[in-house]
Amino acid sequence: MSRRRSRFIGQTEKRSRPIYVLLIKMLEYLGRFKRIIAVGAVLVLISTIFQAIDPLVLSWGIDLVLTPGSTITGVLILGGIYVGLRLASWILNSINTWILSGARAGFVQTIQQDLYNHLVRTDLSYLKSEQSGNVTARVTSDIDDLGTGVQMTIDVSSQVLLLVITFVIMWLTNPLIALTALAVTPAVVFIVVLFGTVGQRIMLASQHAYGEVSGQIAEDLSGIHVAKAFNREEETAAKMQQLNQEAYRHGFRFMIMMTLMQPLIRAMGIIGIAALLFVGGSLAIGTAPVLTLGEVFLGVILVQRFLWPLLALSWMATQFQASLASMDRTLDVLDVKPTIINSPNAVSLKETSDGISFENLSFSYVEGTNVLNNVTFKITPGETVAMVGHTGAGKTTVAALINRFYDPQEGGILIGDQDIKDVTLESLHDTTALIAQEPYLFDANVLENIRYGRQSATDQEIVELCKLIGAHEFIEVLSNGYDTIVTEGGKNLSAGQVQMIAIARTMLADPKILILDEATSRLDAYSESLVQAAQEKLFAGRTTVVIAHRLTTIANASRVFVFDHGELIEKGTHEELLRLGGKYKALYDTYYAHQSVEELSEEIAKIAQEELAMVSGK
Amino acid sequence: MAKGQYKSALSYQLSALLRYPGVTVVAIGLALLASLLQALPIIILGQAIDELALTNQLTPRFMMLVFTILGLAGGLFATIFAVGYAFAIMVLRWERDARQEFFEVVSENSMTFHDQVDSRMLLAVSMQDIRWIRFSLNPALRTIITTIGSFVITVVFLWIIDLTLGIIAVIGIPLYIYFAYRYAVTVEPVRRARSEQNERLTASSQEVFRGIEVVRAFGAEEYEYEKFGKVSKEYQRIQTREGRLTAFYRPTLIMTAVTGLSFLYGSNQVLLGVFSVGTLVQVLGLLVALDVAGWILPRFLLEIRGGYVNAQRIVNILNWKDPLKEPDKPRLTLNWAGDIVFENVNFSYANNNGKNSNYVLKNLNLRIPGGSRVALIGGPGGGKSTILKLLLRLYDPTEGRVLIDGIDLRNIHTRKVRKAVGLVEQDIFLFRMSIRDNIAFGNMVASDEEVIEAAKRAQAHEFISIMPDGYDAAIGERGMTLSGGQRQRLAIARTILHDPKILLLDDSVSAIDAQTEYFLRKALDEVMQDRTSITVTQRLRTLLESDLIVVVDKGELVAVGIHKELLETSEHYHRIFERLPGALQYANGVTDTGGGM
Ligand SMILES: Nc1ncnc2c1ncn2[C@@H]1O[C@H](COP(=O)(O)OP(=O)(O)OP(=O)(O)O)[C@@H](O)[C@H]1O
Ligand SMILES: Nc1ncnc2c1ncn2[C@@H]1O[C@H](COP(=O)(O)OP(=O)(O)O)[C@@H](O)[C@H]1O
Ligand SMILES: [Mg+2]
Numbered sequence A: 001m002s003r004r005r006s007r008f009i010g011q012t013e014k015r016s017r018p019i020y021v022l023l024i025k026m027l028e029y030l031g032r033f034k035r036i037i038a039v040g041a042v043l044v045l046i047s048t049i050f051q052a053i054d055p056l057v058l059s060w061g062i063d064l065v066l067t068p069g070s071t072i073t074g075v076l077i078l079g080g081i082y083v084g085l086r087l088a089s090w091i092l093n094s095i096n097t098w099i100l101s102g103a104r105a106g107f108v109q110t111i112q113q114d115l116y117n118h119l120v121r122t123d124l125s126y127l128k129s130e131q132s133g134n135v136t137a138r139v140t141s142d143i144d145d146l147g148t149g150v151q152m153t154i155d156v157s158s159q160v161l162l163l164v165i166t167f168v169i170m171w172l173t174n175p176l177i178a179l180t181a182l183a184v185t186p187a188v189v190f191i192v193v194l195f196g197t198v199g200q201r202i203m204l205a206s207q208h209a210y211g212e213v214s215g216q217i218a219e220d221l222s223g224i225h226v227a228k229a230f231n232r233e234e235e236t237a238a239k240m241q242q243l244n245q246e247a248y249r250h251g252f253r254f255m256i257m258m259t260l261m262q263p264l265i266r267a268m269g270i271i272g273i274a275a276l277l278f279v280g281g282s283l284a285i286g287t288a289p290v291l292t293l294g295e296v297f298l299g300v301i302l303v304q305r306f307l308w309p310l311l312a313l314s315w316m317a318t319q320f321q322a323s324l325a326s327m328d329r330t331l332d333v334l335d336v337k338p339t340i341i342n343s344p345n346a347v348s349l350k351e352t353s354d355g356i357s358f359e360n361l362s363f364s365y366v367e368g369t370n371v372l373n374n375v376t377f378k379i380t381p382g383e384t385v386a387m388v389g390h391t392g393a394g395k396t397t398v399a400a401l402i403n404r405f406y407d408p409q410e411g412g413i414l415i416g417d418q419d420i421k422d423v424t425l426e427s428l429h430d431t432t433a434l435i436a437q438e439p440y441l442f443d444a445n446v447l448e449n450i451r452y453g454r455q456s457a458t459d460q461e462i463v464e465l466c467k468l469i470g471a472h473e474f475i476e477v478l479s480n481g482y483d484t485i486v487t488e489g490g491k492n493l494s495a496g497q498v499q500m501i502a503i504a505r506t507m508l509a510d511p512k513i514l515i516l517d518e519a520t521s522r523l524d525a526y527s528e529s530l531v532q533a534a535q536e537k538l539f540a541g542r543t544t545v546v547i548a549h550r551l552t553t554i555a556n557a558s559r560v561f562v563f564d565h566g567e568l569i570e571k572g573t574h575e576e577l578l579r580l581g582g583k584y585k586a587l588y589d590t591y592y593a594h595q596s597v598e599e600l601s602e603e604i605a606k607i608a609q610e611e612l613a614m615v616s617g618k
Numbered sequence B: 001m002a003k004g005q006y007k008s009a010l011s012y013q014l015s016a017l018l019r020y021p022g023v024t025v026v027a028i029g030l031a032l033l034a035s036l037l038q039a040l041p042i043i044i045l046g047q048a049i050d051e052l053a054l055t056n057q058l059t060p061r062f063m064m065l066v067f068t069i070l071g072l073a074g075g076l077f078a079t080i081f082a083v084g085y086a087f088a089i090m091v092l093r094w095e096r097d098a099r100q101e102f103f104e105v106v107s108e109n110s111m112t113f114h115d116q117v118d119s120r121m122l123l124a125v126s127m128q129d130i131r132w133i134r135f136s137l138n139p140a141l142r143t144i145i146t147t148i149g150s151f152v153i154t155v156v157f158l159w160i161i162d163l164t165l166g167i168i169a170v171i172g173i174p175l176y177i178y179f180a181y182r183y184a185v186t187v188e189p190v191r192r193a194r195s196e197q198n199e200r201l202t203a204s205s206q207e208v209f210r211g212i213e214v215v216r217a218f219g220a221e222e223y224e225y226e227k228f229g230k231v232s233k234e235y236q237r238i239q240t241r242e243g244r245l246t247a248f249y250r251p252t253l254i255m256t257a258v259t260g261l262s263f264l265y266g267s268n269q270v271l272l273g274v275f276s277v278g279t280l281v282q283v284l285g286l287l288v289a290l291d292v293a294g295w296i297l298p299r300f301l302l303e304i305r306g307g308y309v310n311a312q313r314i315v316n317i318l319n320w321k322d323p324l325k326e327p328d329k330p331r332l333t334l335n336w337a338g339d340i341v342f343e344n345v346n347f348s349y350a351n352n353n354g355k356n357s358n359y360v361l362k363n364l365n366l367r368i369p370g371g372s373r374v375a376l377i378g379g380p381g382g383g384k385s386t387i388l389k390l391l392l393r394l395y396d397p398t399e400g401r402v403l404i405d406g407i408d409l410r411n412i413h414t415r416k417v418r419k420a421v422g423l424v425e426q427d428i429f430l431f432r433m434s435i436r437d438n439i440a441f442g443n444m445v446a447s448d449e450e451v452i453e454a455a456k457r458a459q460a461h462e463f464i465s466i467m468p469d470g471y472d473a474a475i476g477e478r479g480m481t482l483s484g485g486q487r488q489r490l491a492i493a494r495t496i497l498h499d500p501k502i503l504l505l506d507d508s509v510s511a512i513d514a515q516t517e518y519f520l521r522k523a524l525d526e527v528m529q530d531r532t533s534i535t536v537t538q539r540l541r542t543l544l545e546s547d548l549i550v551v552v553d554k555g556e557l558v559a560v561g562i563h564k565e566l567l568e569t570s571e572h573y574h575r576i577f578e579r580l581p582g583a584l585q586y587a588n589g590v591t592d593t594g595g596g597m
């Protein structure tokens, strides 16, 4: 049952792009920091050379003191050079770190902002198909991994450089020494292969298991009040224990592999000393030694040096894989081109455009199942229309389409005589405003939340509006009044308060066209009547669509549209439709009339049910 | 593990090791042995070079020394692996158990805790912070032990070789370690800031993606880019600062000085004929080998300090003092059909900084006769849901008492209260499990028949059976794949199966149509025979059928009574009533009959 759990850390499905594409993309982003990186590269080069040379100085010293007749002056000079080199490479390295840290963080920020901006514009159909935690992981943990990848690239290049220079120095000293040093490579190859194959698999499994744990914790924390109400804390904990144990099992396998690597490398280093000592020793003896003792010492030091970059490389390979995978997912996101964007020749919605028309519109969220079917209607400017129908009939979808959250597959929507596909999204959203069925508030204070509707609104205006819709009363008595911070979408407010604030936000936007999607469902009748009065006052004569859940709202509308299974089946005034005796009548009898007191006897209920079944054709 | 057991962040950070003191001691011993095994080859190398210098041929003694080094390689492999293995087991077990413990403590904490602490922060702590602490022990602490071991052994060898070298090392190396430590301490505030900023980043992007429709509808994309830009630029600043901490790492200079001085002194000694060349090789070899250690040390010291910061965060959470306490001498039996009494109840939610905010229930006095059907009405934020939550003992009143059958709820264990009281909440939360598991959430041992029976009563059976997988159908994130009315019916089925003695419905039928509600009501009446039920409602008929109507406004009780009385006595009730759908027809009807009498 945990198969589709969200994975907060390391989503690691198979990579879809070849490595070079990913690297090129990465370099492209890094390209924005060209100058900095060029400077960094030069610094790395110089400091690496210095770093590689300093053991050479020490070995010269050894040879110097072994040469008969040497004086302390030579030693002093070499000592000076040694310290000088070290100092220089220290300074260069530090400057380099200084510069590159900035570049790396800048890189991360740039790509993060790009990705974020892109996601905010991405089609809702994509965002809705992903869990919000997953989308967030794209801009946070994935990008962090990418940053690590960049750091790795920098580190790896300097390590490779060190490796090459070290090898060159060894070769120059004596090719045999250099070849002996290669004796350690089988171990390194072994490690690299181990990590590339088994290691990779274990790592994926382990990340997956941790993802499960994290997803479970996320869900359990958001449902904690339910767990408490049903005394389920213990069972929840037991389930967590299971997932935890699973993560432990995989994590353990991974860590044992890591644990194996270190002693292997270390032991290889020691074996390297023995091998070099033997080979170097053989070359340094006899009457015409090829090698000095100082050079034997140098060989020993260098073979150690040789090992570390290799070790670092193999270790980084795993990390690097992870960040390539992140780059891949990032590109996946960036490649999803939003389809709902301003068309090239989009114009602003004209001041005079008003009223809404749907023309033969069909729409489906998922291919094959039409949620709206050939819907045609015209709402004249200034008219108030109520939309009714069972849950799932498609009312909310109509509201979403007017806001152009989605584009219909067939047909179109006009505001006035302008197709909404041909107008800018900005002007469309300035003209229309929606109070959504599921109100959502941001983690900001109440005032800021309301001001979201219109940034230019003054505090005074907001307070006035709140007074009008009856929200002022309760906002005032919140712990910090209008400055009260809303936490996690409104968990410190009552359901009705959240809805009221959302209503205030939309009314503040003062749109020409207002859409209310069951906007008052969480309010008591009295508050609802205040909101309705405010709406009548502020939005009198404006085009209004009310998706209704109560009879009173319908009564105020000039026309009623009845939706059923995605079709607009009846249109007309309340009285007309009642007289028609069709679907609306049936709905009215069962869905709305209950709100009055007429006793709904079992017989009437049965009859209504049959009627319903007949109309809806089941 | 008991709550509040951790006295300090340090003991928390080290608890993986403190749990297995024996293993830890052995592992540390082996780690030090590994340092020795690492240094010995260099000593032997010096001897071998002397052998070469003296004899100028590969003597058997030389060969023996070479083989000894090979043997040491084997020993080193075994030792390091053993240490690594021991640490791996200890820290991974700890990680597993620590995460479990953290989760359990947090879910045991009352709602007051969850009101104050952001759940996203809790998630980050339970995953990342715990992992970082693990990292601070293995590899960080483990490697540091070996590294410090290497430093100490180098000092010892140098001391044995020559007093002056010994003194140089004894002064230089502790100085080095001291500076390395000082450096690691500076990272602490940066690391903390980074964690916090990372959370802010996660939170701010998550809220925007949750509320993306709102952003779109108000065309606020630009505004959001800018807002996010601020947060992520700040993160960039902190990351840069953290990265730059490793630049100009001064201890390296100390190491350079020590090596340089030893080089000069050693060479001079060779020139003077005091040292053999092998000794010089030993000295230099030992010191150069510390180079690698010098590279590792600061990074891992940093991890250890960073882990300490993480431990502080966790210990703070684990040691949170819960104001909701379980009774010392709990009442075991209680007549749940007894009267429910609110006695001078004042209540305020604790707000974010832990302080109590203003009262949301003020001086509430109310008696609800056992077995009655109560309707609760009032404006938004009136305190209706809060009253229900108090009855579930999700919170205790700040002042005053809630009594059932004369017993203060504080004297009853929360488990008992929640067994007896069932709540269908206002905003339904369903888990990502099958429908069956969701319904059986309050009674896991329920048989399939019982689950179906509960679903039938809740009028949910019908729509469940036409779903492709029926009762096994999975429910998506937060139950989003179901309509509002369907969610409410599942929640009601869940509560019915829980079989409460007191039923609380928080506006739980708002999205259910009349016909369904009619059958639902009948089914609930059967279930709730002689049991108390409290319903928050917007529906006229529910008001009329109630034995008692309670009206609250802004946390105060404004009226109690039955419909007829209230209509006459309460201005407030009248105001609400006249706006209820159908009220006017009803009122007319009443006057009609009234006139007829
Ligand atoms: N978890 C919480 N933390 C802080 N304050 C809260 C919390 N829950 C509710 N409140 C506040 O307590 C007051 C009462 O809220 P409550 O949810 O009881 O209202 P309600 O009567 O159920 O309203 P509604 O009809 O809108 O559901 C409100 O002012 C609300 O802002
Ligand atoms: N984001 C979505 N993805 C897929 N299907 C959806 C989505 N939103 C709604 N639907 C489906 O579209 C249909 C119409 O839903 P909706 O417009 O919300 O109806 P209403 O508002 O009338 O209750 C329902 O079958 C619903 O399950
Ligand atoms: Mg809807």
Ligand SMILES: [Mg+2]
Residues within 6 Å of the ligand: A494, A495, A496, B384, B385, B386, B426, B506
């Ligand atoms: Mg409520």
